[in-house]
Amino acid sequence: MAPPTDRDILPDTIKPLNYDLSLFNLELGGNWSYDGLVKIESKVKSDTQELVINTKELEIKDAQVLSKTTITSMTDVSYDKSDERATIKFSANIPSGDAVIAIKYKGTINNAMAGFYRSKYKPTVTPASTTPTDGEYHYMLSTQFEACEARRAFPCFDEPNLKASFEFEVEIPEDLVALSNMPEKSVTKGSKDGLKKVAFEKTPAMSTYLAAWAIGDFEYVEGFTERKYNGKNLPVRVYTTRGLKEQGRFALEHAHKTIDYFSDIFGIEYPLPKSDLLAVHEFAMGAMENWGLVTYRTTAVLFDEEKSDARFKNRVAYVVAHELAHQWFGNLVTMDWWNELWLNEGFATWVGWLAVDYLHPEWKVWSQFVAEAVQPALELDSLRASHPIEVPVRNALEVDQIFDHISYLKGSSIIRMLSNHLGQEVFLKGVGDYLKLHAYGNARTNDLWAALSAASDQDVQTFMDPWIRKIGFPVVAVAEEPGQISLRQSRFLTTGDVKPQEDETTWWIPVGLKTGTPAKVVHSALTAKEDTVRNVDDDFYKINADQSGFYRTNYPPQRLLKLGKAPDRLSIEDKIGLMGDATALAISGNGTTAALLSLLEGFKNEDDYLVWSQIATCLSKVRAVFADNKEISAGLKKFSLELFSPAAEAIGWEFPKDEEWLTGQLRKLLLAYAAGAGHQGIISEGKKKFAAWKAGDEKAIHQNLRGVIFNMAVANGGQDEYDTIKAEFRKTTSVDGKEICLQALGRSKSPDHAWDLLEFVMSEEVPPQDAHGGIAAVAGNNETRKVAWEFTKKNWQRIEKILGATNVVIERWIRVGLAKYSDAAIRDEIVDFFKDKNTAAFSRSLVIVSDTITSNANYKQRDEAQLLEWLKAHKYL
Template identity: 40%
Template sequence: MHGTGVDSGAVDVTKGRQILPANVVPRHYDLTLEPDFEKLTYDGTVIVDLDVAEASTSISINTLELDIHSTKITSGSQTISSSPDVSYNEELQTTTISFDKELPKGSKAHLEIKFTGQLNDKMAGFYRSTYKNKDGSQGILATTQMEPTDARRAFPCFDEPALKAEFTVTLIADKKLTCLSNMDVASETDLTSGTKRAVKFNKSPPMSTYLLAFIVGELNYIETDKFRLPIRVYAPPHQDIEHGRFSLDLAARTLEFYEKTFDSQYPLPKMDMVAIPDFSSGAMENWGLITYRVVDILFDPKTSGASVKQRVAETVQHELAHQWFGNLVTMDFWDGLWLNEGFATWMSWYSCDKFYPEWKVWEGYVTDTLQHALGLDSLRSSHPVEVPVRRADEVNQIFDAISYSKGSCVIRMVSKYLGEDVFMEGIRQYLKKHSYGNTRTDDLWDALSKASGKEVAEIMRIWTKHVGYPVVTVTENESDKTIHVKQNRLLRTADLKPEEDTTLYPVFLGLRTKDGIDEQILLKEREGVFKVPDLDFFKLNANHTNIYRTSYSPARLEKLGEAARDGLLSVEDRSGMVADAAALAASGYQKTSGVLNLLKGFDSETEFVVWDEILTRLSTIQGTWMFEDQRVRDGLESFQRDLASEKAHRYGWEFKDSDSHLEQRFKAMLFGSAGLPGDKTIVQAARDMFARFSQGDKTAIHPNIRASVFSIVLKYGGSKEYDVILDTYRKSNNSDERNTALRVLGRAKDPELIKRTVALTLSGEVRDQDLYMPIAGLRTHPAGVEAVYNWMTENWDELVRRLPPELNMLDSIVSICTSAFSSREDLARIQKFFEGKNTRGFDQTLAQACDAIRAKTAWLERDRDDVYNWVNSYSAKSIKI
């Protein structure tokens, strides 16, 4: 299917793609690599077995930052060329090998290339990760990250998802080092040098280059026999390998669950999961050899809290879902990334819910996954779920809340429409039909249509092909008990142009009444009228399983508030209603004072997830008003304290083993939400715990509230507290504790401490993978926002050197350093800085940051006085009380 095909219509989705010529097709790679930890390089040989699809006198192959020493082409017993003409195209990242003698169509050929590569420090390709041994010496681990387009950085290859081939990997390394790859070991041979051995792995099934992985280094492991195949967790020697036990046991249960759920055996002979000290994302689903950031696989219940445990569980289950969805069946090109990531995200929630029903993850889905999707997708600079990708440097930018979160929302929406059992049957058929192959989105819709008998593609294609989502405005007609609904695209900047509002989304209205939920009502037109059994109580988008926001009249919102208090709305309904009301105020549909009143009316709410959304939305208002009049900022802060304090005191901040998972998270959230705005009792409690912690009592602060205690003492303290937290970052052996310390340093507002935080980032003490952490903490106050922006502009060349734009970290830095502003002047300053700079690799992220600033600017211009008046009135009432 390489380089051909159109998308069920006349649009050629391959048009403009920078892809390799289709004259040869790879079938098998024999790859040998020998890393040198002294020189930080590696020598390699790759022999690729090719089918010749068209008569050829040249072969183009992807390479990046590799030194090619020799190439040889043979066909049968005949050498076609041993010294061909070799040229490199930097733009396309290809090496073209030209030769005089023609390879005939239908023949087979072997391409042999000897090369040298760098064990780089960019967390891409075949790279080095470093760590401190217990004796203080430096340890080196050679590992890989190929997705999306960095296999070409590791070895010459045909680096496109559709060009699946089998791989036989051999690693040559010191005998004392562990060698791992996707497959199990076939043989180990001692070399004549005496200190080295060659570890050859069994041949893999057909797979895409981005899923290949190999690791060489000192590693310890633990193993389980609770699955029919061996599963291991590996970590470098400085980590406590026993902290991998939770992930190991979960992996055994999850693989067994997925085999049953998908009716498909996991096809590889083993599963290894490895903690990598330097890692650019959270985890990577390499087939049979999953790599993780340390904090996303190692979990110590004594030193990490409930939210960390949940994140580890979701990450492990996400990556294991990929072993089928992504690895066994793979999208044919990167515009289908959502097929991989959307499904794996949905599947991690689905399996987490089955394993840990007490976590109530579908309730959290509304405040987490759905809101991430709706937040990004309300910007003009968002993109469709299926986004045309042309060049290698565009791919990284779509690993975002659209591909992951909106993608999974689309999956959830269709699963609810079809019913979960029918949906899963469609998934089983899809996996069976396309195993070891490549697919497009329409292949999934076809499988679901066959399983359900419903026309899935017609409805769902609009959701994946078009950017954005609608706001559904509801008006009521008392006389005939009907509601009139109208859809328009929602833009956060509140400046929608008619030509941007032409898509009519198929909206599943999900009407909740006292009779239950009607999932089948579909609005396909601009507007429609629907009967409601009783106008006294109704709500659209029951449980918020669908991708839209609902705009009600103020009177209806008030009635829904009463319905919430009367127990007529689910947790998802209540949190989703808060999210919709707040987002619509930010987009100009309602007044911000109305939202603040709505939040105030939730004082009897008892559920963690709803409170999480209430406090998140209040935080968004505070963030937008960050640079406004101090009196308004103080008023909003005291409102937050008033909202959270009574509950925080009632629930307390002692954590018992008998506390449920959600209870622990709720207590932790309330403690921080009341303490940071200055609840005196909690501030004192935080200081007391911190004092004991400073004197060496490492159990003085419970891990659930570690971040809050650190943040509170920094906000209300000074250099003494700062030094203790910085020292914790430098000396702690616990990754979670170190990360927490690093994240909160930026909360200190003293100008000297701000300077120290900024200086720390590029001092060599902070790993490149963690650069975003200290600067994210600085975004919580005006002086910090300014400092972070100045840091970015002053160190721009160094940041580009450390985090090349074609990889996936510079765009996060750009977003963090720019998007917290909220004025036209700051927007102009940002645009001026990037004027004339090459923004390839982060242009979309920059556009989204600028859009976010425009949205906040417009919101302030509309509601500045509204909020000012509300705060004055609230403060006056508070004083009277």
């Protein structure tokens, strides 16, 4: 079969079968270099005198090819830096058939959070004497190879469908620990005193981006699966640097239960002999699913029962489940090429939530999913700058920018919609069949649809194709007649200006009509641009029951008001969906802010955390857009205060023992939002607690209220409060403490403090992975937002130097820091500023920023006068 022409890939002359990789002469400090020898067992398709292989920042010293009959030596090597390839020329033709390519090379343990890299940390206890150090910082070493960074650690065929098995060994100081995908095979004496050589078992066939190793002063907590695998309970470990292992217990408990759960629902046992989770101190993403050795940023895997904010429980449980889902979906069966990244990420996101729901039904995670996955996905996908779920990727180096809300959140929302339509049991049976059929190989989207079609006896591909291959999603406009409604679908854009050529897709839309007393859900699908639904109860109906379809609904204004007054007939998901839709429709001009605020007033007696969380999200968006209009700002603040105060006053400050997790989250949210809207009683109580804590009473602030009270103190304080939290950032030992402090520092109303915070996140004291937390806090603050752009503009060279080593980190700075404006002049400035800059790592994000500001500016201009009138008429001004 000829290689696809739509991909820029390596020549298909040589196919790797097994990598035997050995690393030695690791210089742990100084220039951080190491030597490597990789022997690649390969199948040579046709005679060739040269080898083209992926490398990045490696120096190839020598190469030989050993075939059955000859040994052929390297005569020359040349590098193509832009394509990240090396071409090795040999003294004679490599004959077709089996061969071993042996390459000696030199590499660097970098500090760019990609490839084979080092992470610095301040130890909590005395580390092993050979732990690399430079003064107060110590180092651990680990890898991050997705998407195209394995080539930064060893010469390889770095494409997802060139699967091979891996054998790995490394020489390290005797008192350090080495980990890899598989269990240790042997530990032998090293080449000199004080060193040991650690070798690992051979892996199954897998993609290069899933290979992994780590070296450091590690310790672990261990548990075992309840199920037996090949007659044994599987060992599951959480590794940390010395002194932190006890904070891994929460993740450990979830990990072994999740492995058993997935083995059951997929009908395929976990395929490796062990499962390790490793906390990495500097980490660009949330986590990485390396087969058998999953790596995590510390806040995504560690949890301290005594000190951590309880919200991190939910995060740890979910991230652990997401990465373990990949052990099957992504690792056992891998997408054929990067354009189908969503197959990995969309599925792991959905099934990650499925596992958390199984372990914690009391958390109502599907309601959380509607708020935190469906809504952000709809928001990004309503921009012209969006992209289809399955996006063409010609060159793999472009792929970093599609690790976004479309691949993860829209992908998982579409899978949830399909699972709800087919029925979860049928859906999972189809997934299990797909995994069995393609195990240890690669697959494409249509392979999944084929398995699901066979399991369900429905033509899944036909109705899913537009959702995957077309950009955007529909809004369904509802028109009422007695006893029936007519529905019309069209593409939704947040800018409200869809052109006819942008509105040619007809989506398959599950209508999910909830109607009658008691309410029942009637399932049907809208498969044309328009249709009529009969037998509708005029008293009550809602379409898209439980928000299982990925679309917006535009009701007549009176119906929206009526729905807001019937909260008892709506599920939590319904309420979240209604508010999300009303906000988006106000922004696009299909609805109004007045209609949105009237809807929100109907929920003031609500007692559910996730509904209040959505109310806060909607109001924060509106308040940000109109922040420069002082009169409207004051009116919206009063509206927020009146809406939140009764619930905040009722819930109080105390956390009773054994309280439900969601109630604790609700308390934090209500107190924080009421304080943000100016509730003087709550602010003064918060200040009192802060003063007692500052005076040395550590128990004055409950661990779950650190964020709320720190935010309150800084927002309503001055230099002293700001300096206190900055000092707390430097000394906190809690795993989430630094994140909480950065957010709090961004609450100051002083532009000087905002500038200082951005200087601070650019300093050595804050790891680059956390820099975006600073700019997100400044940009999210209505008083200091302008500083985010001013600082970026004036310090661009420094930002590029410090954050630019890792695409993900610099892209995040742009995306979270510059999209909150409602001013077309700032948009034009941003576009103009980046015209002559290298924007390869964040070009897509710049278009998103531009589109978002455009829609905010249009919305502000269109709704300003009417909103002001409504606030006056309803006595908020």
